[in-house]
Amino acid sequence: MRIYILALDEVFDTGLSTLLDTFSIANDLAESAGTPSIHFEVTIVGVRRRVHTSQGLLVPVVLATQLARPDIVLIPALGAKMPATLQLALERRDVGDIEELLREWSDGGTLVSAACTGTFVLANTSLLDGQSATTSWWLAPLFRERYPLVILEESRMIVDSSSFVTAGAALAHIDLALWLVRRSSPALASLTARFLVIDPRPSQAVFMIPDHLMHTDPLIERFEQWARNRLTHGFSLSAAANAAGTSERTLARRLKTVLGKTPLSYFQDLRVERAVHLLQTSNDSIDLIAAQVGYENGVTLRTLLRRRIGRSVSELRAGK
Structure with missing residues (x-):
């Protein structure tokens, strides 16, 4: 399996390292397990002769234009972590130079994957x-603002879509590498995960900080403040719009544009966030916590937690 890791200048150190280490461990384990036919031939490639990590370390690369088409190409994150710096990084010439190359490889059958800001x-x-x-x-x-034609599912850790695979934030680079190993051998991926001491993480939802997202838009921030004070009550779109100082249609449209959610869906997200906090910081029963976040019983809350963040009550209480 020929894999290229496409490193742009100021590549995220941890992202690049975890990709390399995961495939290296998988190769070692495949050899020791007597399955040497499974091997990941990993090459760091670039569109410039000199590439540095975001911490200033020099990365040895092979010029991608001099190589044959790979089976898989991975785009690790750029070191830019916040919207303003990321948008500047995306305007760089080296970022633009890889576009034609990725299209060519994709058209030839290469599986194109990316993690974190590499997406x-x-x-x-x-x-x-x-x-x-x-x-x-x-x-x-x-x-969403930059790429309105892409169907974004940010709560998921890994999304496999046609000939493309994308992964979530930062350490989701490990999840992406394990996903790719799993395509060749589920048993090897499981063994590699054990050596890395990492559990499967199907969702980013448990890591999200909803009010951080809200602060990108004053109108939605007003809605969020109203919603947090109403978690034990029923949801009313008209009351929410009135509290936010706008119409129901405008509120719904703004939530959809910024977060890809309906007001009710985001209201439920806030309930889940509060429930997770109570599960991890108190000894209250699941039924009592359900009542504190507006649900009739613990069964409903258990089902919602499993559906929204892919974890059980016992896993959340154990801090997993």
Whole structure:
């Protein structure tokens, strides 16, 4: 399996390292387990002869234009972590230079994958238009603004869509590498995860900070403040719009544009966030916590937690 890791200048150190280490461990374990036919031939490639990490370390790369088409190409994150710096990084010439190369490889059958802010680099090519994808959860509003034709599912850790695979924030690079290992051998991926001491993480939802996303828009921030004070009550769109100082239609449209959610869906997100906090910081019963976040009983809350964040009450209480 020929894999290229496409490193742009100021690549995120941890992202690049975890990709390399995960495949290296998988190769070692495949050899020791007597399955040497499974091997990941990993090469760090670039579109410049000199590439540095965001911490200033020099990365040895091979010019991508001099190589044959790979089976898989991975785009690790850029070191830019916040919207303003990321948008500047995406305007760089080296970012633009890879677009034609990625399209060519994709047309030839290469599986194109990206993690964290690397998903923005991939989306810049327009290859993700009409496809589902995920990205760093706190950058979801910016992603929607820049790439409205991409179906963003930011709560998911990994999204497999046609010939593209995207992963969520920061350490989701490990989840992406394990996903790729799993395509060759589920048993090897499971063994590698054990050596890395990492559990499967299907969702980013448990890591999200809803009010961080709200602060990108004053109108939605007003809605969020109203909603947090109403978690034990029923939801009313008209009351929410009135509290936010706007019409129901404008509130719904703004939530959809910024977060890709309806007002009711985001209201439920806030309930889940509060429930998770109570589960992890108190000894209250699941039924009592359900009542504190507006649900009739613990069964309803258990079902919602499993559906929204992919974890059980016992896992959340154990801090997993």
